[in-house]
Amino acid sequence: MSDDLDRCDVAVVGAGVAGALIAYRLAAANYRVVMLEAGPAGRNRQDLVADYSLAAIKTPRSPYADNQPSSPVWSPDSEKDYIQLGPSPFKSTYLRRVGGSTWHMLGNMPRHVPADFRLATSYGVGVDWPIDYDDLEPWYCEAETELGVAGDHAELNGLHGAYRSRAFPMSKIWPAYGDIFVAKAVEGLTFEGADVRVLTTPQARNSRPYDGRPACAGNSSCVPICPIGAKYDATVHVSKATTAGAVLRTQAVVTRIELDSMTRRVSALRYTRWDEQGRRDERRLRADIYVIAAHSIETPRLLLISSDSDAAPTGVANGSGQVGRNLMDHLQGQMAAVVPQPLFPYRGPPTTVGVDTFRDGTFRASHAAFRLSIGNDGMGRVETPFAALEQKLVEGLIGSRLRVALGDRLIRQFRISYSTEMLPSAHNRVTLADAVSDSFGMPRAQLSLHLEDYNRLAFEKAAALISSIFDRLEIPDSDRKPQPKDTYSGAGHIIGTTRMGTDAGSSVVNQHCRAHEHDNLFIVGASTFPTGGTANPTLTVAALALRAASKISSLLQRGS
């Protein structure tokens, strides 16, 4: 298909995992697909790793020169990069480049559990999804195969009712030395009447060569980049899509969704191609079906920017007023410690096991479900190896005394983090900062967030659980570093903002991710989740995208 094409069957906005999977499936089915991606394709992986090695602080954005503030598609790297309306900060980030935010994700790939789809019915909080676990289960299997998820089928089959009809395509990633030590130490532990068991985490990193990519070698830098491509990132499906015939236009920022004022169908996408020399080229793309896969902040931003006085006065797909609302994350914290026995961290993937016990239970009526991740990366942000070095130098140690004392501390550093579910709330939202535009003249997003007792209480519960694990490890109080009260970090899981539902009056898309109001418009990604559960979102994003691709394919076949 030629690159100057201005009409295709399916136009996809965003070449992250959601957009790339849809582009791949539909191109493979012989539809003419064009992907418009705001960011660049970027340099090769080795150069990115080199930049990572030089960066003073290894933040998620550090390897990506293309996404630094000098770039027109600079990407947020901390809460300071957002316009925050408060009262609480939103702390999760994303990347704008081919492959999207999967470049710097960790790669944990748990499924949601059945009750996550029925929070309102089961516990009287949040909302229900218009689909349930049974609807998504076959698509979870497909997503695990596409992304390449390594996991322990027998151990995870039936977790909180989440049955598995197919084994993982790869056996589990081996737990680390320290994980095995901790799992033994907690054997028999109960907390609030429930058995605390350490389970392996399903992960999109190869435990053997898979899909043309090598096995994980334990480089331990998954966030922000896997040097060898053992961890899945969406460049895998972008290149599968283009091999199948899809056209990828990079450095192509969609600035407006245009509507036909009579039919209210999407009639075109307006986009700007940019280059490093500052040139800008305005273009239009027409398609039969349009897919917005720009992730949970850029998607509502684009929908709101595209408001049209006739066809969509409050924004595209926003008749319900829900576009931008219900912004969620998994609010996290951690407890760090220096353990009496060596655990030998900084080797292998940053986490390979966790505690899934509190991902569901009747307590969800009053506080958030949470998942614990047992870390394999020392004390995380609480005390980096460099901070430990500084401390030993200040103590005046040198020579073999420095080597031994520093080593002794580093091999005993440890952390367990918790990740809590937020409830959807209309006042947690993305809106447009009308007075502040980006270099394409598009109003920037601004974020509002409120920390609720539902999460505060879960923070306390999770901290108490971790304390009881620390007791089993016989860690003295003086060697424990708790998370300061009511503080949190982001998980990178940006959820909500274009929720799915059956009722067009209270949701943006239907159960197939199709906009209620514009029948040739699909919106995919974690923005469609009505509630967040405790699973890292990308597997569910992938499962929903594959399901939407199948729906789009059947619509195109029928010629509607």
Added chain:
Amino acid sequence: MSKFVTGYSDIGGELEQLYATIMSSKPDWASELASLAIAVDEAKANADPEAALMATIKQQPEVGHAARRLAHVWYAGRLSAENGVDAAFVSEEAYFGGLIWRAARAHPPGLSGGYFGHWRYAPDV
């Protein structure tokens, strides 16, 4: 002197040359390092040379500062924080060659040189 201050007797090579070039380009390092060199020589005459140098470090701030800076660059692969701002790594090799990872019996994030599953076992060294 670097070997004495870091406690690693097998360091040297290209990184040593790189660090020497950087230090000689910074005037404030030169005099400090000269004082450190004298202190190291004197310490070596003692039964426990390291303990002797640590005692000198406590008494002579200039020697202490130089020892900390020298150890820091070898362990971290970057110069000490200035004004509380973390310095960038000196070079890719400096980051990957930081002694901090050897002290942890691990490897720098981004380069394990290992095989699948090695993290399951205690390190060999």
